[in-house]
Amino acid sequence: MNQHPAIDDVRTVACIGAGTIGGGWAGYFLARGYRVKVWDPAADAGVRLAQLIDAAWPALAELDMLDGADKEAWSVHTDLAEAVDGVDFVQESAPEDLALKRRLFADLDAVCAPGVVIGSSTSGYSMTEMAVDVAGHPERFVVGHPFNPPYLIPLVEVVGGDRTAAAAVAWAADFYTRIGKSVIHMDREVPGFIANRLQEALWREALHMVENGEATVEQIDRSITDGPGLRWPFQGPMLTFHLAGGPGGMGHMLDHFGPSLKSPWTRLTAPELTRELRDAVVAGCEEATGKHTIADLVAERDAGIVALRRLTAGLRAATPVPQP
Incomplete structure (x- = not known):
């Protein structure tokens, strides 16, 4: 070799x-x-x-x-x-x-x-x-x-x-x-890898909501940026639910809320990308961005990521990770 x-x-x-x-x-x-x-x-x-x-x-x-x-x-x-x-x-x-x-x-x-x-x-x-x-x-x-x-x-x-x-x-x-x-x-090949698999599940559910008139593009994005998205830079979805279990952690979370996993809230299959759905999503994005150009949004995104990475790096440096 x-x-x-x-x-x-x-x-x-x-x-x-x-x-x-x-x-x-x-x-x-x-x-x-x-x-x-x-x-x-x-x-x-x-x-x-x-x-x-x-x-x-x-x-x-x-x-x-x-x-x-x-x-x-x-x-x-x-x-x-x-x-x-x-x-x-x-x-x-x-x-x-x-x-x-x-x-x-x-x-x-x-x-x-x-x-x-x-x-x-x-x-x-x-x-x-x-x-x-x-x-x-x-x-x-x-x-x-x-x-x-x-x-x-x-x-x-x-x-x-x-x-x-x-x-x-x-x-x-x-x-x-x-x-x-x-x-x-990664230990093995997984279709879509790890992060894309999680991202795609959220993306499919968002498209279903737009198609069914359940939420607008702006509402969907704000539900993440002002909701769970604020927690994810510090603890991902698994640790977020671990904390939601209180002193009992993930064990309590699964035992208490496990039955709700059977509730028909989410739709894991992708909706058909019809012309109507496509146009609704595009129109929603145009309405949400207003007069901001793609270049404006890229600059805003980059500045936000820089600030967030600095913040999280500082917090990690200030909080020693306990040794096993």
Whole structure:
């Protein structure tokens, strides 16, 4: 098996795709002091990437930027072999098209140096199904699933496929951790991973409520931002319910409220995305945002995440974790 580069020796990273996720990764890698080579066949990829990095840079400067980080240390390439030449790690963020990813992974395997680990930002596909056409070194393909925007949200879910070597998964988890990410090293492949599974359940229920006229887009969003969402940065849904059980904790919660799980409150199946439902959701978002542009909302979101991350980091530092 080919030796992976030492994590401290990683200097150059390739980002495959310059869209919202790939460009966000590029900005983050730049802020962490790496040189970034970006592959994207679109003629305007460089323009779009520059705009994204410009928008992300102020937030990165607030939280995750290393001294001496070079905002201009990137290049865009349309030739895949040129883009990965001399790189120490690859982060793939191509569109969520299974056939496209299968072709791209086979091509990446053919042009990347054998020891280079290739991480995928896929939000739903498993590495087992994406790497079926990789003939040379399937053992170095790993899922490194981020959350948008990847330059600000710390979470990365890391898992391999049935042909991925454990050493590659461990290397990727160590690398993401070293660059400041909060890594979930998953034990096994799960469709949709962990966070997306939970997020999708909430999303489906929200669509049902809009379709049935039970709640507006604004009401749904406020029910989270001014409700349970305020608790989740400190304790996730499981610990939230543990606290809801009072001194008896989760045991009391399950014993007392367990029967309510049979209540027909939620609908886990997705509603049919009809034209009427689509238009209702779009209209609701336009009404909720008013005259604010997407750029305005991104800046507001980023400022909020920066403030919240600072607050939670301070609280964690001030509250020692009890040792078992």
